[in-house]
Amino acid sequence: LEAPLDLDGIRITLVDTAGVRDSDDRVERIGVERALRAVEESDITLWLGGSDEVPSAPRVLMVHAQADLVPVPPDEQRLATSVRTGMGLAHLREAIVKAAKEMLPPPDVPSF
Numbered sequence: 507l508e509a510p511l512d513l514d515g516i517r518i519t520l521v522d523t524a525g526v527r528d529s530d531d532r533v534e535r536i537g538v539e540r541a542l543r544a545v546e547e548s549d550i551t552l553w554l555g556g557s558d559e560v561p562s563a564p565r566v567l568m569v570h571a572q573a574d575l576v577p578v579p580p581d582e583q584r585l586a587t588s589v590r591t592g593m594g595l596a597h598l599r600e601a602i603v604k605a606a607k608e609m610l611p612p613p614d615v616p617s618f
Contacts, residue, residue, distance in 0.1 A: 513599060516606045521548070526555060550605045552598075557582055565605050569598065 507522040523541035542561070545551050551563040554571050570578045573586035574593055585601060587594035 513603050513606070516603060516610070518602065518606060520552075526559065526561075549609055550602060552602075565609075567598070567601050567605065 509520045509522075511518045511520060521544050523537070523544050526538055526541050526545075529535050529538065545561045545563050548563065550565045550567065551561060552569050553560055553566050554569050557568070560566055560568070568582070568584040570576075570582070570584035570586045572588060572590075574588035574591045578584050578586045585594055585598050587598050589595070
């Protein structure tokens with residue numbers, strides 16, 4: 507599932523993938539392989555998985571979904587979010603824009 511966005515003039519494509527886990531199911535394994543490939547190809551990864559499974563990607567934003575139901579453990583550095591209440595979504599958006607801007611050349615540098 508892909509969704510193109512424009513965040514502060516920066517074009518971003520969000521890609522929602524299968525969860526990354528071990529499975530005996532052939533179809534699910536294919537989905538996991540595609541998810542891992544998407545992480546490798548991404549510029550920014552929003553990671554909702556466990557802290558012990560964080561991929562070695564260049565830019566990973568750790569996200570704790572459903573934080574309205576289950577609070578973020580104090581020892582974890584995650585962006586607490588809730589789609590239901592809207593909690594943390596502005597902070598998540600800011601973090602994505604900040605990470606994207608760090609990758610872009612300064613505005614005064616001409617592009618070729």
